[in-house]
Amino acid sequence: MVRKIKRTKLPKKERIEYERMEARGDLLEEFLLSTASVLRIKYDWGKVRITNFITNLMEHMSDYKMEIYFQKSDMRAMLKEECSIDIDKLILSEANKHYERTKKPCRQTQLRK
Numbered sequence: 701m702v703r704k705i706k707r708t709k710l711p712k713k714e715r716i717e718y719e720r721m722e723a724r725g726d727l728l729e730e731f732l733l734s735t736a737s738v739l740r741i742k743y744d745w746g747k748v749r750i751t752n753f754i755t756n757l758m759e760h761m762s763d764y765k766m767e768i769y770f771q772k773s774d775m776r777a778m779l780k781e782e783c784s785i786d787i788d789k790l791i792l793s794e795a796n797k798h799y800e801r802t803k804k805p806c807r808q809t810q811l812r813k
Contacts, residue, residue: 732754732757735753735754735757736750736754739753775787776788
């Protein structure tokens with residue numbers, strides 16, 4: 701028999717922070733799962749390459765969050781200078797496309813045979 705653990709009620713501020721962190725975790729999981737799927741399906745990456753990519757991405761995000769090596773402005777400038785990518789414009793454009801696609805009824809598609 702499993703013993704139930706009594707949940708203590710968190711103060712409002714802590715509960716909001718906990719729910720916020722849960723939502724961020726869900727978003728991160730969705731993003732990484734989608735990324736890994738695209739790398740596998742579209743680019744035929746295997747276990748090692750996908751694992752290395754996600755590991756490096758998470759390390760990069762940690763460094764950025766802690767502002768160890770760079771800040772957001774540094775990353776934007778690097779992408780603009782080295783790749784001619786206006787990342788904010790790209791993100792906004794793709795987010796709008798995503799919104800338009802997801803508000804339409806789903807249809808089944810076959811990604812891979």
